[in-house]
Amino acid sequence: MTTLIDEVAALLAAAAGEETVATWRRDRKGVLTGWCRLSSADSLEAIGRAIASIQGRLSMVTAYLTEKAREKGGREIAYHFDLDGATLTLTVPLPLEGAQVPSLTPIFRNCDWHERELMELYEIQVVGHPDPRRLFLADSVPDAPFERLIPYSTFTNGAAGKALWEKVLAAKEKP
Amino acid sequence: MTSVIELGPHQLALEEPMYFRVKLEGDRVAGLDVQPGQVHRGMEHLVMRRNLYQNITLLERLCSLCSNSHPSTFCSAIEEVAGVAIPERAEYLRAVADEIKRIASHLFCCAVQANLIGQTALFRRAMEVREIMQRSKEAIYGNRMDLAANCIGGVRYDLTPDAAMYLARQMEAMKAPLDELYLQFQNNPAIMARTAGVGVLPRLEAIECAVVGPVARACGIDYDVRKKSPYGAYDRLEFSTSLQQAGDVRARNLVRLAEARQSVSLIEQCLAGLVPGPLCADLLPEIPAGEAVAKSEAPRGELVYYLRTDGTDFPLRLKWRVPSYMNWDALKVMLHGEPVANIPLIVNSIDPCIACTDR
Amino acid sequence: MQDQVKETPAEPVRLFRINTGSCNGCDVELAVTAAVDEFDVEQLGCRYTEEPHEADILLITGPLTVRARNEALRLYAEAPETKVTVAVGVCPVSGGVFRDSYAVDGPVQRYLPVDLNVPGCPPRPQALLAGIAQARDLWRARSKGVDAVFAAPPLAKPADEPAQQFPIRGRMSFDPKACVDCRMCRHVCAAGAIHFDIKGDKGDRHLRSQSPGSPEGVRLTLWHNSCVFCGLCSHYCPTGALSVTGDWHLAHRGGQTFRFSEQGEVPYTPCSGCGSPLIAVAPELLHAAFRRPTPEIEHIKTLCPACRQQLSIGAVRR
Numbered sequence: 015m016t017t018l019i020d021e022v023a024a025l026l027a028a029a030a031g032e033e034t035v036a037t038w039r040r041d042r043k044g045v046l047t048g049w050c051r052l053s054s055a056d057s058l059e060a061i062g063r064a065i066a067s068i069q070g071r072l073s074m075v076t077a078y079l080t081e082k083a084r085e086k087g088g089r090e091i092a093y094h095f096d097l098d099g100a101t102l103t104l105t106v107p108l109p110l111e112g113a114q115v116p117s118l119t120p121i122f123r124n125c126d127w128h129e130r131e132l133m134e135l136y137e138i139q140v141v142g143h144p145d146p147r148r149l150f151l152a153d154s155v156p157d158a159p160f161e162r163l164i165p166y167s168t169f170t171n172g173a174a175g176k177a178l179w180e181k182v183l184a185a186k187e188k189p
Numbered sequence: 190m191t192s193v194i195e196l197g198p199h200q201l202a203l204e205e206p207m208y209f210r211v212k213l214e215g216d217r218v219a220g221l222d223v224q225p226g227q228v229h230r231g232m233e234h235l236v237m238r239r240n241l242y243q244n245i246t247l248l249e250r251l252c253s254l255c256s257n258s259h260p261s262t263f264c265s266a267i268e269e270v271a272g273v274a275i276p277e278r279a280e281y282l283r284a285v286a287d288e289i290k291r292i293a294s295h296l297f298c299c300a301v302q303a304n305l306i307g308q309t310a311l312f313r314r315a316m317e318v319r320e321i322m323q324r325s326k327e328a329i330y331g332n333r334m335d336l337a338a339n340c341i342g343g344v345r346y347d348l349t350p351d352a353a354m355y356l357a358r359q360m361e362a363m364k365a366p367l368d369e370l371y372l373q374f375q376n377n378p379a380i381m382a383r384t385a386g387v388g389v390l391p392r393l394e395a396i397e398c399a400v401v402g403p404v405a406r407a408c409g410i411d412y413d414v415r416k417k418s419p420y421g422a423y424d425r426l427e428f429s430t431s432l433q434q435a436g437d438v439r440a441r442n443l444v445r446l447a448e449a450r451q452s453v454s455l456i457e458q459c460l461a462g463l464v465p466g467p468l469c470a471d472l473l474p475e476i477p478a479g480e481a482v483a484k485s486e487a488p489r490g491e492l493v494y495y496l497r498t499d500g501t502d503f504p505l506r507l508k509w510r511v512p513s514y515m516n517w518d519a520l521k522v523m524l525h526g527e528p529v530a531n532i533p534l535i536v537n538s539i540d541p542c543i544a545c546t547d548r
Numbered sequence: 549m550q551d552q553v554k555e556t557p558a559e560p561v562r563l564f565r566i567n568t569g570s571c572n573g574c575d576v577e578l579a580v581t582a583a584v585d586e587f588d589v590e591q592l593g594c595r596y597t598e599e600p601h602e603a604d605i606l607l608i609t610g611p612l613t614v615r616a617r618n619e620a621l622r623l624y625a626e627a628p629e630t631k632v633t634v635a636v637g638v639c640p641v642s643g644g645v646f647r648d649s650y651a652v653d654g655p656v657q658r659y660l661p662v663d664l665n666v667p668g669c670p671p672r673p674q675a676l677l678a679g680i681a682q683a684r685d686l687w688r689a690r691s692k693g694v695d696a697v698f699a700a701p702p703l704a705k706p707a708d709e710p711a712q713q714f715p716i717r718g719r720m721s722f723d724p725k726a727c728v729d730c731r732m733c734r735h736v737c738a739a740g741a742i743h744f745d746i747k748g749d750k751g752d753r754h755l756r757s758q759s760p761g762s763p764e765g766v767r768l769t770l771w772h773n774s775c776v777f778c779g780l781c782s783h784y785c786p787t788g789a790l791s792v793t794g795d796w797h798l799a800h801r802g803g804q805t806f807r808f809s810e811q812g813e814v815p816y817t818p819c820s821g822c823g824s825p826l827i828a829v830a831p832e833l834l835h836a837a838f839r840r841p842t843p844e845i846e847h848i849k850t851l852c853p854a855c856r857q858q859l860s861i862g863a864v865r866r
Binding site for chain 2 (some may be wrong): 074150
């Protein structure tokens, strides 16, 4: 297992410079999870190719708004890779406005849906995606429903629940 | 001659709504566009507006066929963030719940497969055998689909000695029918004629598509999260990964039936190892700011959860990737060159879960 | 009931399923009513059809997602006028755990009338059969034009029930006597099925009250049509005020959807020091905390927080 840690350290340094370091946690069952923050999305493709070269498998892509996104103006994407049972998470910081990442679909075929999904849920542009259509969202749903900085319509603000409860309570009043 | 057809849930013989746009050359499949979203309930958004406790129940309703895998893996992620080790008894009880669900899920898939190749008697037989599991679930957990077995820090059900004996008897009753079903899917000439060499996914393309679960193991890919990244009780349970090499519809069904039979053994091992002790580590543990990845082997394969917390009991982000999400793409390979008539069978052979995929 | 078996018409009543975005729990259980002898809808004189235009009974599952809506409404419109619409599970009528999502457009009553609801998450096949039997009777009555006088027959309990060793998770029940108003139940309820309000907050002045104008008690309302029967409220309830019953005989007419609730009131009692209203400590909580309370504890429990503070530290410090 230490060989895996060394191997990943070498490829991260080669692809993104010496300052790119993963820290590893080993859980009670001995399963490794590695965590690595990149300074920007610039080295993402190089790291992606390096991970593919050691038979790493893209496992999941998580886009999210960070804590206090409005003040700090931050969002991140976490790319999770499987390395034969160990999970390596690469976190890429992105600006709130005009966020762009290169598509990893040319490197990992299964990144296709992950990227299509994050494009429809967040205001992030995936540059070079071969098929950037909507995936899960109905046409009538506005773009980027996960951008919590934009106020929701009353429809998604618990309005439906409130209206139903008024009926339930009213029904109790009249026997 | 090239043409394009649209197929919906009725043409695809799916229990759930899903749409395909299929390109044909003559009567053979030449291309495929999968169009999900009918069951998209915005769940990854809902979980951020519900607290961690509410999300246990919400996630159990992601999909009822693998319903226990979601809360158990989600709770593992919380426990990892909180640094909580669940009691040994709870580890066994989580494994029991997961394996019970696996047997019922695999049997449902194999029943549907039998129905699609016109084996009505076998279809009804598989559903009858599955009823043993359904009755067991209702007797132990109070519901036939959603077990409500998990809580943060452990489980919220116990097996009394009586209940454990009942479950052991039910497991005994599963053995012969599961063996018999395996032999049918393995050797029955009528079934082989429809499933062997059909919907083939070659091993290299399986790796490229990054498929998981029985779909991967049917192509000879030796990957099972219970082995690769042991969690809960699985580091103490004896089992081997079920593998097939042919990568066809038949191989996928055989992997599932072998796994269902193996799950019976896993449940028996859990019952034998069920040490006395608490069910839950801490009823209301402190959940600090942090992040964690938790994985499990759901009935359809590798399930991954990523949780990010900020010290409140609302998740800042909770993301998960279900096994079906990884397997749709491989249908392009499996269906290529197949006649239109084989589409429903091949699609159902990946045991696709649409509620899981769409969230 | 046995007399009617012979009257079953040769033409079966046809059932058609519409999945509007469900977790597939109800759908898989409906599949059981087509595939497993014990639960086969044939015993009710029904059969499933794949053709919406010949549907006598529509079985609707799921919370009605935005994306599934048009297709669901198209199928609904294609079924004949006399159709009976059954909402299966709680999702169609209340959204259940999926309520208030940007992707959910339910409840279905916004778009179409629901004749019958079969709660459950999912309902067990016995409950589905009981609901389908009611829908069948309703359809027969409606076909004869006697909808208005139709009354749902009381549900007979299946014969196998006494033999059942373990309780199933059915309707929840609330015991206000054990409630301490901690509201943990509401906190953990994913389905928003529990509502708290203060009784006597406005109006209701005719009821006896210690000091006029003060609230009389806390009221909990449990809406069975939103509840998903997970029992998490009862798991986290410190006093057992919420409990799971084995009652799964829950099918009811669509018009009763908002009446299908249970309410309990936890009265305020006056503080023995200053008279301000407080929630009495339930014996269940006292027992859980102290096992055997001392007279001092028995006294403290009748005091409001301010009077308790005064008792222990002498005066309220500001």
